[in-house]
Amino acid sequence: MGGQQQHQRRRSRAYRSCLRHRDEHERSASGVRHFLRRRLQPFRQRRSRLRARPNRRLNLACSGATSTAILLPEHGGSPFKTESSQAKQLQDAVTGHAVRAVVVSVGGNDLGFESVITSCAKSFLAPIGATPCAPSEGPRVRDRLPAMRTAAVKALGDITTAMDRAGHPKGSYRLILQSYPSLLPDGARIRYPGERYDRLTQGGCPFFDKDLTWAHDELVPEISSTLAAAARTAGAEFLDLSGAFDGRQVCSTSTVQAGPGRQPSGRTSEWVRFVASGLGQGQRQESLHPNYYGQRALGTCLGLQLDRAPGRYACTNTPGTGPADMRLQPVPSA
Numbered sequence: 001m002g003g004q005q006q007h008q009r010r011r012s013r014a015y016r017s018c019l020r021h022r023d024e025h026e027r028s029a030s031g032v033r034h035f036l037r038r039r040l041q042p043f044r045q046r047r048s049r050l051r052a053r054p055n056r057r058l059n060l061a062c063s064g065a066t067s068t069a070i071l072l073p074e075h076g077g078s079p080f081k082t083e084s085s086q087a088k089q090l091q092d093a094v095t096g097h098a099v100r101a102v103v104v105s106v107g108g109n110d111l112g113f114e115s116v117i118t119s120c121a122k123s124f125l126a127p128i129g130a131t132p133c134a135p136s137e138g139p140r141v142r143d144r145l146p147a148m149r150t151a152a153v154k155a156l157g158d159i160t161t162a163m164d165r166a167g168h169p170k171g172s173y174r175l176i177l178q179s180y181p182s183l184l185p186d187g188a189r190i191r192y193p194g195e196r197y198d199r200l201t202q203g204g205c206p207f208f209d210k211d212l213t214w215a216h217d218e219l220v221p222e223i224s225s226t227l228a229a230a231a232r233t234a235g236a237e238f239l240d241l242s243g244a245f246d247g248r249q250v251c252s253t254s255t256v257q258a259g260p261g262r263q264p265s266g267r268t269s270e271w272v273r274f275v276a277s278g279l280g281q282g283q284r285q286e287s288l289h290p291n292y293y294g295q296r297a298l299g300t301c302l303g304l305q306l307d308r309a310p311g312r313y314a315c316t317n318t319p320g321t322g323p324a325d326m327r328l329q330p331v332p333s334a
Helices: 002-019 086-094 113-125 134-165 198-203 209-234 292-306
Strands: 029-035 057-059 101-105 174-178 237-240 312-316 327-330
Touching: 086 134, 101 134, 113 134, 113 198, 113 209, 134 174, 134 209, 174 209, 174 292, 209 237, 237 292, 292 312, 292 327
Parallel strands: 101 174, 174 237, 237 312
Antiparallel strands: 029 057, 029 101, 312 327
């Protein structure tokens, strides 16, 4: 009885910690990125003075934004975190400049992915009556997918309009919609068996096996297929990233955490930041987001697609190698 009470106290403390955690999902920097001419070099400048420069990359995405932040003002676009319409910013920035590609990441925040992940973590950490979240969250998410598709199509349409107004007719640049990688392994490939609290205290993956399997096998693929349909409707290319992190996710059996005596490595380390309580700087926003290696892998995937003919592609990693060794395969049209 004493052991059970101690377990419940630990679960209660962890639950209170989880209540302070509000994760903004990975792929949460929804928005627009455009690439000028051939080289893809970083470009950083204050938003109030954004100007596209030759051979530079411009990032207009904003963490936590929904598709509304992309839309043109006349179509309902509204400021987000003091930033004006991303499509209008894009239009102003690229006028008079050659554009190679516009890359869009959108949908996760429209779907409410943050609240889904938070709900599942709370379910695992509940001090009493803890049960998986998939049976309740699954139908709710599935009901939201059609609206997410519609929102993505509208966002892509407004980007096309903005580019046309800036002197870049459709076909003169590449418009690419990308999906999201799976950040968690399925329940059979988690290195903390038994659904114990080491998943929180050591791994940073406080989820039930059933929820892990649902997120990996159903949720992420459904999001990806819905976004692929939106890309087809809008006449955009598609980059499927749903399998890009397989075997590299947080708590995966095929990865190890960096620590004392174990240096981080793109070949063996996780490519995703684990769930944190939010007590440290940046932790709350960066939980379950691609880390340094994950971001490098995503950049490699995009670079590979830009080197190919326009089309639909899926990007995966090469087991036992680093983020520079990603593989791109064409996806047959549905």
